[in-house]
Amino acid sequence: MSMMLTRFAPAPTGWLHLGHVLNAEYVWSSGARVLLRIEDHDRGRCRPEYEAGILEDLEWLGYRADFPLVRQSEREQVYRDAVARLAARGLVYGCDCSRKTIEAEGRAGELRYTGRCRDRGVGLRDDVGWRVRMEPGAERFVDERLGPQEQDPATQCGDVLIRDRRGNWTYQFAASVDDFDQGIDLVIRGEDLLASTGRQIRIARLLGRERPPAFLHHRLLMKSPDQKLSKSDGATGIRELRAQGWTADQVRTAARQAEI
Numbered sequence: 604m605s606m607m608l609t610r611f612a613p614a615p616t617g618w619l620h621l622g623h624v625l626n627a628e629y630v631w632s633s634g635a636r637v638l639l640r641i642e643d644h645d646r647g648r649c650r651p652e653y654e655a656g657i658l659e660d661l662e663w664l665g666y667r668a669d670f671p672l673v674r675q676s677e678r679e680q681v682y683r684d685a686v687a688r689l690a691a692r693g694l695v696y697g698c699d700c701s702r703k704t705i706e707a708e709g710r711a712g713e714l715r716y717t718g719r720c721r722d723r724g725v726g727l728r729d730d731v732g733w734r735v736r737m738e739p740g741a742e743r744f745v746d747e748r749l750g751p752q753e754q755d756p757a758t759q760c761g762d763v764l765i766r767d768r769r770g771n772w773t774y775q776f777a778a779s780v781d782d783f784d785q786g787i788d789l790v791i792r793g794e795d796l797l798a799s800t801g802r803q804i805r806i807a808r809l810l811g812r813e814r815p816p817a818f819l820h821h822r823l824l825m826k827s828p829d830q831k832l833s834k835s836d837g838a839t840g841i842r843e844l845r846a847q848g849w850t851a852d853q854v855r856t857a858a859r860q861a862e863i
Contacts, residue, residue, distance in 0.1 A: 696736070779806035
C-alpha cells in the first residue's frame with residue numbers, strides 16, 4: 604500500500620465539515636501517498652475564499668499532502684485533449700436537451716438520458732452540453748469495504764454529460780480524467796459516490812486506462828437517517844468547532860466516533 608497513490612479532493616463550494624474530516628482520516632491512514640486536488644470545475648459555485656479556508660483547516664488538522672496542490676480549474680487543456688481522443692473515435696456528441704426534456708422522456712423519478720441527441724448532429728458547440736456514449740455492458744469491481752460490485756452505466760444514467768452548456772466540466776469526467784492522468788490507483792470516498800464508479804471506470808477505459816484504481820467507499824456521517832451532512836451544517840463545520848475551542852485531535856476523534 605505504501606507505493607500506492609490516493610487523493611483528497613474537496614470542492615471549494617463551502618467550508619470543511621466533519622464529513623470531510625472522516626474522509627481525510629481514511630485517506631491519510633491508508634498508507635498511500637496523498638495528492639491534494641481542488642475540484643473547482645464548477646465555476647459558478649466555487650469561491651476562492653472557500654479554497655483558502657479548506658487549505659487553512661487542513662493545515663490546522665495536520666493533513667499534509669505528498670505533492671504540490673493541483674486545481675481542476677487549471678487543467679482545461681488536459682480535458683480538451685481527452686475529449687479530442689474520444690471524438691476521434693466518434694464517442695462524444697453535442698446535446699441541446701434541457702433537464703426538463705430529459706425528465707419528460709425518462710421514467711418517473713428517474714434522470715436517465717435516453718440518447719435523444721446521439722444522431723442529431725448537434726456538434727461540440729460551446730453553447731450545448733457534451734456527452735460520451737455509454738454502450739450497454741457491465742463494469743465489475745471489488746470495493747475494499749463493500750465487496751463485489753456490478754454496474755451498467757447505460758442502464759444507470761445513459762450517455763454521460765461531460766461538459767455542460769455553461770462550459771463547466773462535470774465531476775464524472777474531470778474525476779475520471781484526473782485519476783487516470785495523475786496515476787491515482789486508490790480512490791477513497793463516501794458511499795454516496797458508489798454509483799458513479801462504473802461510469803468513471805468506463806470513461807477512463809475509453810481513454811486508454813487498462814486497469815482501474817482500487818476503490819473504497821466508506822460510510823457517511825448523517826444528520827438524520829436519510830440526510831447526510833452538508834456544507835451548510837454549521838454545527839459540524841470545522842471553522843465553527845475551532846472557534847468554540849476544539850483542538851485538532853478532538854475534531855479528528857469526533858469524526859471517527861461519529862461513523863460508529
